[in-house]
Amino acid sequence: MIEFLDGNEAIVRGAIDAGCKFFAGYPITPATPILLGMMQELPKVGGFAIQAEDEIASIGFCIGASMAGKKAMTATSGPGISLYSENIGLAIMGETPLVIVDVQRQGPATGSATKDGQGDIQFIRWGTSGGYPIIAISPTTVEECYTFTIYAFNLAEIFRVPVFLVSSKELSMTRQRIDWSKVEKPEIINRKYLPENASEYKPYYFEKIDDIPLFSPFGGEHIVRYTTSTHDEYGNLLTTPEKIQIMMEHLDKKISEEKVKKFFPHAVKFDPQDGAETLVISYGITARSTIEAVELARSQGVKVSNLIINLLWPVPENEIKKATQNIRRIIFPEMNNGQYVLEIERIVDKSKIEIVRINQMDTTLINPKKILSEILK
Structure with a gap:
């Protein structure tokens, strides 16, 4: 039906x-x-x-x-x-x-x-x-x-x-x-x-x-x-x-x-790509934009992995750590002033991984092109 x-x-x-x-x-x-x-x-x-x-x-x-x-x-x-x-x-x-x-x-x-x-x-x-x-x-x-x-x-x-x-x-x-x-x-x-x-x-x-x-x-x-x-x-x-x-x-x-x-x-949905050094992490409605942004980036030959977090609390730390192995840059979009990204910053080694925040609070959804722009940098 x-x-x-x-x-x-x-x-x-x-x-x-x-x-x-x-x-x-x-x-x-x-x-x-x-x-x-x-x-x-x-x-x-x-x-x-x-x-x-x-x-x-x-x-x-x-x-x-x-x-x-x-x-x-x-x-x-x-x-x-x-x-x-x-x-x-x-x-x-x-x-x-x-x-x-x-x-x-x-x-x-x-x-x-x-x-x-x-x-x-x-x-x-x-x-x-x-x-x-x-x-x-x-x-x-x-x-x-x-x-x-x-x-x-x-x-x-x-x-x-x-x-x-x-x-x-x-x-x-x-x-x-x-x-x-x-x-x-x-x-x-x-x-x-x-x-x-x-x-x-x-x-x-x-x-x-x-x-x-x-x-x-x-x-x-x-x-x-x-x-x-x-x-x-x-x-x-x-x-x-x-x-x-x-x-x-x-x-x-x-x-x-x-x-x-x-x-x-x-707890998570992990879509890895071999050789990717960039990982996009998201949750909720914003994850729908990240899926499209990752697809657009891959269509341009860019290697990028995607992690969607469904279990917010307790934090799925083990899955996050596995997903961030061999990653040098994390892009984290969320429609607030930077809340769940604090958990990512707590878990990963920030001396080895750059964390890029995309924070938007204007009531509109984060456009996939905005995420894509950060992936392509």
Whole structure:
């Protein structure tokens, strides 16, 4: 079957197919079509979709629904992520599975509400107190909006953590021809529940520091304590420094590059060319321009490799290091003031590799010719 869909519609389709049963959101350009789509489609599969009074209530509803055993998702843009911030911390502390769609627009604050941008990349990772890990994946095409939404739910359920699906205005609101016979539909993975006949439940118990606690829902057979504070395996508040240290290390170590890649096999897309000393790195909507720029350069006899990053957080450091072997120059275009390029500069040896930034914040997409011009220099 062939359809014309935009990224927002594909995200709705992916959420439904992943088993999402609860959605709450507040209208905000350019994420509003996800709210409207979920309100239309979720009741058809026995789910619930709510337009909350604001963004704070939206993510709060989703946390409650998730802890009651439902797969939950919310969607917003940059200003909404700002309001989500405190509850994102709560979801991290309470080890709550949750999918958060960020359809980026030009910021900061209200910014250019109907224009594109990639300015939330660092904010998604570091936007809540404590600095503890989340997972963020970034589609490039409408097909990936569908497929990566399912992966986002899988990752949320496996790691009991907020997972960001990072889109942007042009990707989410531009229609594209979709041949469903060629679209990947990942296997659905659900969270691991404590057996109902278990005599005792420790909501936050783990043996190894990076284990994921088994789940039991609110209103079920077991007492479940949920708190914003540091807590022991029962959910009781902690004051013992040694035990607090172990709990904090658990939140940090349960998410790692290698563990996430086992369940998300699309961390990067690497298109190498033998003998190339120039590498273009990109993500999201900008990657579509880099693909065209690399093709144009190769048609002119220039050797250049291309790396698209789909797993933004945790950073796929090993793949980046492999891709930069024998490379002398990296070109990194992104529609912000230079955010993810900081991770590249941290990973590679800058004494041996020149890093060329292309930063554009005028709300227009980075033209492939602009990237080509840097490749040809």
